[in-house]
Amino acid sequence: MRLLRSALLLMAFGGTAMTATSDEGMWLPNDPPRELLKKRYDFDLSDPFLKRAMLASVRLNSGGSGGFVSPDGLLVTNHHVAADSVQKLSKPGQDLYADGFYAPTREAELKCPDQELNVLQEIIDVTDRVNAAVKPGMAPADAFKARRAVMSEIEKESLDKTGLRSDVVTLYNGGLYHLYRSKKYTDVRLVFSPEKAIAGFGGDVDNFEYPRFNLDVAFFRAYEDGKPAKTPNYFKWSAAGPAEGDLVFVTGHPGTTQRLETLARLEYRRDHSHPYTLARLRAMEAALHQYGEQGPEQKRQAATDLHRFANARKAFAGQYQGLLDPAVMTGKAAAEADLGKMLTLSSDGDGKYPDRYRDALARVAEAQEKLGAFEKEYLLLEGPTPSAGPHALGSELFLTARHLVRMADELPKPSADRLREYRESNLESLRFGLFSPAPVYPDLERAKLAASLTFLAEQLGGNHPTVRLVLGDKSPAVRADELVAGTKLADVAERKRLHDGGKAAVETSGDPMVRLAKALDGRSRTLRTRYETEVEEPERQAYAELAKLRFAALGRTVAPDATFTLRLAFGTVKGYEVGGEALPFHTTFGGLFDKHAKLGGKEPFDLPKRWADGKDKVETATPFDFTSTADTIGGNSGSPVLNRAGELVGVNFDRNRHGLVRNFVYTEVQARHIAVHSRAVLEALRKLYPADALVRELAGE
């Protein structure tokens, strides 16, 4: 019975596409799709190819992916991934984000205040050990704690043993647990960053659109002991780039997909999470837009935050259209039913498969119902992840205050009992960010805080106890002014003082941001515990069951949902059709100048002077950006795109809007990811900047 009707079953788990006949999949480096590649592309995925894909791929802690492109620690990523660091290296009157930067010598490279790179070295399956810690019949709260404890234990052991960053990652929503060991670089320096106008040509208008003309690349260099890091595993920069129909690979860190989620979960997202998220993103975007409009300096300060919110808003809006497309939901429902039938027919599982399946689906549905009762307040006070911060307090300064308050409580406990972000193996990275000397802009903090406090009241109502606790007797705008004006946390020394002083220092601090974080912590932790025990743990257990059933029926023929961990995707370089019009697989420099002229050169279709003046210096037929069918998602920004030889032929930077639905369903009818062509980078660096040393390094000279 196994593997029977596998195409149908793949639909059940992959949505409506059929993996066996498609390029779907963000595959695990230790469970690569060798057979599929052999069958579809007659390609032998070799161990050296895989090893290099792993050891030359880089995760940036600011979010996004990159890859080493020289043996001397040089790495490429997207301009919009580098933006956070570039912004932090800028100051009033010196706007590297807008104006670009190039270091012609190593001495001129600029050290980023808080950029950390991780490079995966090794993966170890720890599923059995993690699952063994959770005893049958344990209450959810105990199960959650036992699981958290064993994960923390495994990580600590690994860190002590190897000195490598060690993270236990959850795959298949709880079906597998793997220990990832990564090499860490914290001395990262900026080598080259183009002007915002050419990196983000078309801005928010062209985001998720195609044809595109973006030189969305930036180069950093990793350093160790004050010297360029030795990176013998790197991707050779292809001078030719890809041709139409080529097989390509994308290696990177896709963030999150929801393809293996159940129908009940997707309906919950459609009717609750997405509307909430869209409302929040629009509120923050409007506030940042308004802040930036006040003048050039405000615009500079708000630029990367604004891009982040606008980009997310557009992505979620596209996903939401997908969730509202009845074809997507009825497809999901049909597929879920089909798997049920399949399991009914199965002779394995002692006839218990159907019951176990129904039960697991019901448990996921039940978790959604529970979530609905408190999700908004949970996200407002606790945020989706500890690093993102609470939605109601969209301020770096508050997040700093919260870390200081919680570290005072958590650090005295054994690592295994702490809130997960304060586990021993994570502290170095956490402190690296906490003590970052990156500039803080009080007026921007105030604007973000006022907008998020207002959003809090909009969501919970003006008389809600949490709203009154946060606002006191003030309106949101006045409260934001008071908090930002009163806090000293913009000063790194003050953060260090409170950190080093521990509980005593935090308890006696009169800093209004610290006091607010303290006042909120009880309620916030209560909601977090509720989420962990009523939603997270029951979902994990139910999804683990669903994964077992799927493995039993299909083996590992479906890749796990994206989890910000390293994955390998593959696809074909090709264009697509929209409304009868065939869009080519790549754009050209000539196309860029045409579009610039056609739209009058007005922002966001303006060009940096060197580009506007340099039209005659470049070969207009040179490819600029290109598309392929490979399976990517947010987090893949900056991902190296490789050819069969493992050479870098492009740098992924976006999907088209047809690809936004890929969170839920893979499709390749029109959906494409978009990458900067490797030739475009060389052409621009040679003719327009010029950046000879960088070109020579890329050429391996």
Added chain:
Amino acid sequence: MRLLRSALLLMAFGGTAMTATSDEGMWLPNDPPRELLKKRYDFDLSDPFLKRAMLASVRLNSGGSGGFVSPDGLLVTNHHVAADSVQKLSKPGQDLYADGFYAPTREAELKCPDQELNVLQEIIDVTDRVNAAVKPGMAPADAFKARRAVMSEIEKESLDKTGLRSDVVTLYNGGLYHLYRSKKYTDVRLVFSPEKAIAGFGGDVDNFEYPRFNLDVAFFRAYEDGKPAKTPNYFKWSAAGPAEGDLVFVTGHPGTTQRLETLARLEYRRDHSHPYTLARLRAMEAALHQYGEQGPEQKRQAATDLHRFANARKAFAGQYQGLLDPAVMTGKAAAEADLGKMLTLSSDGDGKYPDRYRDALARVAEAQEKLGAFEKEYLLLEGPTPSAGPHALGSELFLTARHLVRMADELPKPSADRLREYRESNLESLRFGLFSPAPVYPDLERAKLAASLTFLAEQLGGNHPTVRLVLGDKSPAVRADELVAGTKLADVAERKRLHDGGKAAVETSGDPMVRLAKALDGRSRTLRTRYETEVEEPERQAYAELAKLRFAALGRTVAPDATFTLRLAFGTVKGYEVGGEALPFHTTFGGLFDKHAKLGGKEPFDLPKRWADGKDKVETATPFDFTSTADTIGGNSGSPVLNRAGELVGVNFDRNRHGLVRNFVYTEVQARHIAVHSRAVLEALRKLYPADALVRELAGE
């Protein structure tokens, strides 16, 4: 007992300000604050002054106010009020909104496609007749119908008798009913409109801010029988303008305030209506912003819609901060309690005042609870007013379809039984808009419709029957494409065909927009009836009772809330302080050029070429905009500001952000309205444009 503790009681009704010692009040033309003006300003409000204020004040059907400024039908209003007409007179490549317009001769004046002006001629109190139609003990549905019928009857009689536009208006939320008879002008021509950059200098950033530098004026001319209308009642244009400390009057049509609403109603607004409204405005603003960013022509098409939504979003955001300020709400609660005490102590009312008061407050509170159960769907399908259209279908074409569908059902009925907007006395104005030849932009319609359909799903959830009814088996974006591509309603002839064909034509129409309007009409009317019977009628009755109690205790010492009807406000020309900085009562031309230079001349701080080049032509000390304490609100845009002599010294165009809370509470600590100085207009018209004929007409030459 009467009039005892009146200051306190005025607080109860006016919020926290004390009318007796403040400039609060948007006063009825037939119940003016003569005593107050005598006492505070030693000013005798004469009948001729009042008569001219009424007969020279103009209401524009596009929203906003204006005033005649010559005996030949010339009227001034704001550029942003004129924008709707100016936009409709523009076309691709000829952007009068952005580039301005001046007709040096009458022949060159441009006829607006659908601008209607109303000038109030007479007011008659019909409270007794309206109330008599509603018999004690009537069920709310019957009471509502009886009231609607008698209002329609009164209006029809008046129209037949006088030929004047006749509207029964509700004052004090149901305390009084007045019949307003207005002269109507439908041949309105554009005379002068400055460039958007100077009319709206500072754009959304400076909206509701001060100091300001906006030449936010435009001039139309009313025509009758193809000739300039004779308007012997007009405001003389003051060459000097106001001086600091001057008493000024604002005559115009303030839209809505909520100062007489109960605490329960304001809490409902805070916790339900305002968050919903803010979410909607942000969604539409983001969509329009995105649409306009696609290129110059899209920007031109979206400009006035975008301004409208951005302006509303900023206004509601400011109001919302006020509602979240505990001082406002506790002040309201205290004042409400104080009136209760006052009524307890009163010897009038046979001791029944306290019970009646408690009961009326309870009925308002109960109406809010009922409203909470269906308000979102009601607003989504039916909209706040018939002219605004349903929130879920933010498309001119859908609104046209709905009118056609409903007129086919309603017109065969007696006028008194129709939905109120189809009463006989309103049909001429309605058809004037319905058959407007103003251009329709399909891509813009599509963008607005997609955004509003998406908002519908966000608010009700993807599986809600109304959502499925509207979307069918499509996502919002695809459904919007289909509706706009399929409808023929952009063609005025098709609208006329369906209108003239009545029910038979509508029933057989295959137009997708008409079919959708038909399909939705049942649900939509059900919600409307529910609103009328569960909320509107009970509130009217309760507020009528509250008004009676107030009149009994205080007489007519408190002006009614604003209702888009003509009002007279007064105040003192003066600046204010922010954060220790004294802001002068007027800005200057020199200040404009300074700000332009300081902000690098970038949009929205750019200047039209004639201004940038004309710096040396003008006297830099000339006043530009000024502020006064007079009580205004949205709808007062374009209001003439008059001096003691009844001359026009300014044209109101905005409030500062401190004034946004005036919806709920009048304050004059920092709150100001902002007007264009009459000298600024003359200086600009003389030196920069030049517009000699217009200047001569204003000077009475």
